[in-house]
Amino acid sequence: MVAPAVLVVATLRLWPLLLGVNYSFTGDGARDGVPVGLDNYAELFDDPLFRTALENVGLLVLLLPVAVAVPGMLATFIFLRVPGHRLFRSVYFFPAVLSPVIVGAIFNLLLAFDGPLNSLLEKAGIGAVDWLGDPDVAMFTVVGVHVWATFGMALVVFLAGFSTLDTTLLDAARVDGASLARVIRHVIVPGLSRTIQFVFVTTMIGMLTSMFGLLYVMTSGGPEGSTYLPEYYIWIQQGQMNRPALASAASTVLFLIMLVVGLAQIGLLRRAGREN
Amino acid sequence: MKRPALWSVVLAAGLLSGCGSAGSGSSSGTADGTLVVWDWKSGEETAASYIEQAKADFAAQHPDVKVEFVAQPFDQYYTLLGTAIQAGKGPDVMLFNGGGQIRDRADALLPLDEYVTGDRQRLAGWEAFTAKGKTYAAPVTLQGHPLYYNKALYEEAGLDPDRPATTWREFTDDCEAITEATDASCLSLGNKEGFGIQFFLSGLGPGVLTPREYDAWIAGDRDWNSPRVRRIFELWKETGDTGLNNEGANSTALFNDAFALFQSGKAAHVVGLMSDVGHWKDFGEFLDPDDIGVMQAPRAEAGAEPVLPYDGGIGYAVAKWTKKPALAADLVRSLTSKDALQAFYADAGAVVSDTTVDVSDGGAALSAITSEIGAGRPALHVALSTETLDLMGRLSQQILSGSTGVDEALEQLADSDRKG
Numbered sequence: 001m002v003a004p005a006v007l008v009v010a011t012l013r014l015w016p017l018l019l020g021v022n023y024s025f026t027g028d029g030a031r032d033g034v035p036v037g038l039d040n041y042a043e044l045f046d047d048p049l050f051r052t053a054l055e056n057v058g059l060l061v062l063l064l065p066v067a068v069a070v071p072g073m074l075a076t077f078i079f080l081r082v083p084g085h086r087l088f089r090s091v092y093f094f095p096a097v098l099s100p101v102i103v104g105a106i107f108n109l110l111l112a113f114d115g116p117l118n119s120l121l122e123k124a125g126i127g128a129v130d131w132l133g134d135p136d137v138a139m140f141t142v143v144g145v146h147v148w149a150t151f152g153m154a155l156v157v158f159l160a161g162f163s164t165l166d167t168t169l170l171d172a173a174r175v176d177g178a179s180l181a182r183v184i185r186h187v188i189v190p191g192l193s194r195t196i197q198f199v200f201v202t203t204m205i206g207m208l209t210s211m212f213g214l215l216y217v218m219t220s221g222g223p224e225g226s227t228y229l230p231e232y233y234i235w236i237q238q239g240q241m242n243r244p245a246l247a248s249a250a251s252t253v254l255f256l257i258m259l260v261v262g263l264a265q266i267g268l269l270r271r272a273g274r275e276n
Numbered sequence: 277m278k279r280p281a282l283w284s285v286v287l288a289a290g291l292l293s294g295c296g297s298a299g300s301g302s303s304s305g306t307a308d309g310t311l312v313v314w315d316w317k318s319g320e321e322t323a324a325s326y327i328e329q330a331k332a333d334f335a336a337q338h339p340d341v342k343v344e345f346v347a348q349p350f351d352q353y354y355t356l357l358g359t360a361i362q363a364g365k366g367p368d369v370m371l372f373n374g375g376g377q378i379r380d381r382a383d384a385l386l387p388l389d390e391y392v393t394g395d396r397q398r399l400a401g402w403e404a405f406t407a408k409g410k411t412y413a414a415p416v417t418l419q420g421h422p423l424y425y426n427k428a429l430y431e432e433a434g435l436d437p438d439r440p441a442t443t444w445r446e447f448t449d450d451c452e453a454i455t456e457a458t459d460a461s462c463l464s465l466g467n468k469e470g471f472g473i474q475f476f477l478s479g480l481g482p483g484v485l486t487p488r489e490y491d492a493w494i495a496g497d498r499d500w501n502s503p504r505v506r507r508i509f510e511l512w513k514e515t516g517d518t519g520l521n522n523e524g525a526n527s528t529a530l531f532n533d534a535f536a537l538f539q540s541g542k543a544a545h546v547v548g549l550m551s552d553v554g555h556w557k558d559f560g561e562f563l564d565p566d567d568i569g570v571m572q573a574p575r576a577e578a579g580a581e582p583v584l585p586y587d588g589g590i591g592y593a594v595a596k597w598t599k600k601p602a603l604a605a606d607l608v609r610s611l612t613s614k615d616a617l618q619a620f621y622a623d624a625g626a627v628v629s630d631t632t633v634d635v636s637d638g639g640a641a642l643s644a645i646t647s648e649i650g651a652g653r654p655a656l657h658v659a660l661s662t663e664t665l666d667l668m669g670r671l672s673q674q675i676l677s678g679s680t681g682v683d684e685a686l687e688q689l690a691d692s693d694r695k696g
Contacts, residue, residue: 029380049670112533113524133468133527135677220469223526223673239355241662242380244362 017255024248032245040249050250053228056139057257060207060229063143067203071151072196075158076188079165080180089159096152100210103149104217108132111141135226138219142227145218146211154199161195162188197268205261230254310342311600311607314357315371317590319347322552326620334610341603357381368598369607372413374404374588375658376665382407386594388414391605399612399629401588403654413591414612415629416620417551420586421479421655422645424559426460427567429544433457440569444483444511444576451520454544462520464543466534467676468527470669475530476512477668478655479547482582483573484508485656494654500690504577509675509682511576516676526673530554539563550627551589556641557625570644584648585655588629664692 027036044050074092078085095103110117111131118128131141169191173183189196212231219227221236230250238247317323331343346367348356354377360366361384372378378385387410396402401415427437433454441447451462465472484507485493492498499505515521522543528534535554538546539562548554559568572582592611594604610616617628621635627645635646657665668689674680 029383032383113527128523130524130527133524135673135679138527222468222470222670223677224679225670235355236666239352239358241666242354242358244358 020248021252023245024252026245028243028245036245040246041253043246044249044253049225049228050230050233052225053230053233056227056229057208059139060143061204063140064200064204064207067143067147067151067207068154068196068200070147071154071158071199072192074151075155075162076184078155078159079162089155092155093152095149098149100149100213101217103145104214107145108218132219133223135222135224138223139227142211142214142218143207146207146214149214150203150206150210154203157199157202158192158195161192165191201261201264201268205258208258208261230257309340310344311369311598311604312367313343313345313369313371313592313607314348314353314360314367315345315592316348316350316353317371318345320624322624323620325623326616329619330607330611330613330616333613333616334607337606337610338603343607364597366595366597368600368604369592369594369611371416371590372405372593373590374401374413374415374419376660376662378405378412378591378593379407380662382410382412384596385412386596386598386601386604387412388594388605388608391602392609395609395612398614398632400631400649401586401591401629404588404658405591405593413588413593414608415588415591416612416617417589417626417628418586418649419589419655420550420584420627420645420649420652421475421547422550422570422584423479423545423573424538424548424556424641425545425569425571426538426541426543426563427569428564429454429458429460429541430569437567437569440571441574442572444574447574448518448520451544455519458544460541461522461537461543462545463515463522464534464537464546465515465521465525466528466530467525467669467673468529468533470666470672471530472525472534473512473668473672474657474665475547476515476672477508478585478657480511480573480576481508481656482585482653483575483580484511484577486577486579487581490653490656493656494659496659498659498690498693500686500693504580506682506686507577509686512672513675513682526676535559550586550645552620552624552626555625555627556639556645560639560641565639565641568639568641570641572648584645584652586649586652587654587658589626591629660693661696663695664689667692 024040025035025037026032027034027039071092074088078089078092082088109115112118113128113130113133117131122128129137132138165188169187170183173187178186208229209231211229212235215221215227215229215232216235221228221232230253234247234250234254237243237250318327327345334341334343353371357366357370358381361381372381389411392411392414395414399415401418402411404419405411405413405415425440430437430440430450433450434457435450435453441450448462454460455462465476467473482490484504486504489499489502489504516525522528522534522537528537531554534543535546535548535558537543538548539559541563548556548559550556556565556568556570572584575582592608594601594608598604612629614630614633617630618633620626621628621633625638625642627635627642627649631646631649635642638646657668660668671680671685671688675682675685
């Protein structure tokens with residue numbers, strides 16, 4: 001009974017993966033098909049562009065708490081029934097159904113140097129910001145748009161988590177005169193610890209693997225290569241530079257990064273399971 | 277415990293040996309009676325009559341052969357093609373941009389020299405499809421980088437629209453007059469994808485390099501340390517520093533935003549194209565065609581002799597793995613037949629590779645371009661490898677933002693160009 005499943009996994013998953021890894025040890029161009037050992041990996045880590053892509057992975061991890069806090073806070077307000085909470089629930093979720101290409105195109109218009117946001121900023125006397133053309137700003141802009149576009153899913157998960165929250169604790173806190181901040185800190189956050197961990201891990205994976213569309217449309221990896229992520233690097237090397245073996249090496253590195261993230265996910269969930 | 281360890285060692289050794297490659301697969305060729313063509317043009321409305329004309333020409337010679345065009349999205353075209361090349365299977369005939377894109381993939385293509393001798397004299401632009409002395413595609417269009425200007429803005433600024441600047445000094449003076457009298461910027465620059473520097477180098481470089489240095493550059497003998505090459509990149513920096521460019525050039529896409537700035541009258545000049553997009557006909561949809569001027573690159577250094585920079589634009593090639601090389605080459609010849617190219621010009625406004633095609637109804641801007649084709653030279657950026665162009669795009673963004681100096685950028689470009 002297990003054999004068909006093993007066969008499917010081995011032929012459709014493991015075998016292509018091994019072929020890709022194997023290919024990363026061959027050369028490109030004139031050395032096509034020639035074993036080159038670790039040359040591609042040496043070139044990869046010698047390439048400042050790939051190092052930038054890896055640094056940006058680190059930046060995404062650092063920005064992760066923001067990406068989790070935004071849907072967490074908004075879900076809290078919806079749960080606490082702020083006026084219009086039903087409308088907010090729909091509005092917050094709406095971007096999740098949009099394609100990254102559409103989202104990117106919309107924000108390209110909004111964030112253009114001569115676009116409406118900068119017009120507003122200039123009217124307010126703040127001055128225009130080159131949201132997509134300043135290498136110190138562009139990555140934060142793209143991450144911000146990604147968070148805007150995807151937090152709806154995390155919000156739904158949070159709302160599901162809230163439905164399991166013990167409301168008697170909330171009532172008790174209110175009766176005791178606890179402020180909103182104290183209710184969030186001492187009742188909601190501990191009560192949702194498993195949900196928060198789950199959202200943390202899934203958001204992290206989403207940020208590492210689902211930003212290609214936005215990057216492609218919004219910055220094309222620029223300016224100055226400042227918004228490169230490993231995915232985008234792989235695509236450029238394979239498609240534009242005609243370096244498929246180097247792209248395979250980069251894919252293998254990305255796979256290893258994702259493996260670490262996956263193992264961290266398993267570890268977190270196991271720990272959460274034990275705590276509960 | 278020993279067995280998994282042993283298997284791990286065997287697996288690792290196998291992987292590290294890197295035996296085999298996707299690129300070493302065998303070719304499959306095509307089904308009998310059908311030729312498959314990949315391109316990104318056949319799905320466009322403006323190319324419909326061109327494709328029909330080419331099909332008719334081919335059908336007249338080979339009525340039993342079916343031709344199937346598969347229009348691919350341009351932004352993924354070379355990725356898809358790269359996968360086909362690695363697999364050793366794919367279309368019989370495929371469209372390429374001239375320059376690095378085809379030269380990088382010449383190993384997968386069939387040399388066409390023996391098949392296209394009859395078209396040598398009729399068509400121009402072969403050099404862009406030539407690698408190591410062999411021709412790998414027949415040119416369909418000519419792609420050049422004329423400097424377009426808006427005559428209406430010149431008039432508004434009190435300048436003579438029929439006497440554009442011939443020196444860089446005059447050019448910056450004109451720009452100053454235009455920016456003072458109008459809301460327009462001097463240059464429309466889109467460098468979001470790093471394409472801006474390619475157009476700048478080819479469009480304005482002829483006003484800097486001597487003919488000898490220009491020819492050496494094209495021939496591959498490039499001196500990145502020469503004062504004149506440095507001058508081109510200093511001009512690039514100057515256009516940013518002195519505000520000649522539109523604001524936010526590094527976040528403006530060349531296609532279509534920078535062209536849109538020009539055709540909406542928000543910029544006085546743009547280094548445009550002459551094939552079938554970003555050209556005189558596109559601009560004429562929004563500007564009065566009589567207001568579209570074409571000028572030579574202003575001379576920034578004594579001894580420079582500005583010319584129209586152009587090469588073969590797009591061209592059809594034949595895959596090495598095709599089982600019907602002669603048939604495929606015949607299809608390429610049909611795709612570059614005079615009637616087909618005439619139709620492409622008529623519908624898309626493309627300056628086609630057949631210079632005998634009648635373009636007299638195209639207006640003043642097109643006449644100015646075509647009159648320079650005879651004296652023109654290949655564009656400077658087309659001679660560079662894809663890798664160097666990619667690096668130049670990023671470095672050009674750094675030069676504009678001030679995070680890299682011209683000397684440091686030239687050093688890196690020289691290194692990249694040396695590696696080829």
